[in-house]
Amino acid sequence: xxxxxxxxxxxxxxxxxxxxxxxxxxxxxxxxxxxxxxxxxxxxxxxxxxxxxxxxxxxxxxxxxxxxxxxxxxxxxxxxxxxxxxxxxxxxxxxxxxxxxxxxxxxxxxx
Numbered sequence: 001x002x003x004x005x006x007x008x009x010x011x012x013x014x015x016x017x018x019x020x021x022x023x024x025x026x027x028x029x030x031x032x033x034x035x036x037x038x039x040x041x042x043x044x045x046x047x048x049x050x051x052x053x054x055x056x057x058x059x060x061x062x063x064x065x066x067x068x069x070x071x072x073x074x075x076x077x078x079x080x081x082x083x084x085x086x087x088x089x090x091x092x093x094x095x096x097x098x099x100x101x102x103x104x105x106x107x108x109x110x111x
Contacts, residue, residue: 017049041073
C-alpha cells in the first residue's frame, strides 16, 4: 500500500493506493494518527487507488472517524472504487461516513 498526503484549504487529503489489509493497516494507522496528533481535524480520504480493504482497514477508518468526532473534526471518503464502495455499503459504514464521488466534491463537504 502507498500512502500520501497533502493539505488543501485546511483539509488534509490522504491518498491510499493498493491494498489496505492486515499487513498495511499498522502503517496507515500510524500515519493517520500522526496527522491527527499534529492537530489536523479535517481529513479527506482519496480512495480512488485503493484496490482492496479488509476488516483491518475498515478498523483504521473507523478509529479515525471516532477520534476526529471526539475532537469535533470530520472525515470524508472520496473516489471509492466499486469494490471498495461495496465493502463500505455492506459493513454499513457508508451510513455513518460521508462518501463523495470525487475529491473535489469531498473538499466541498468541508466548506
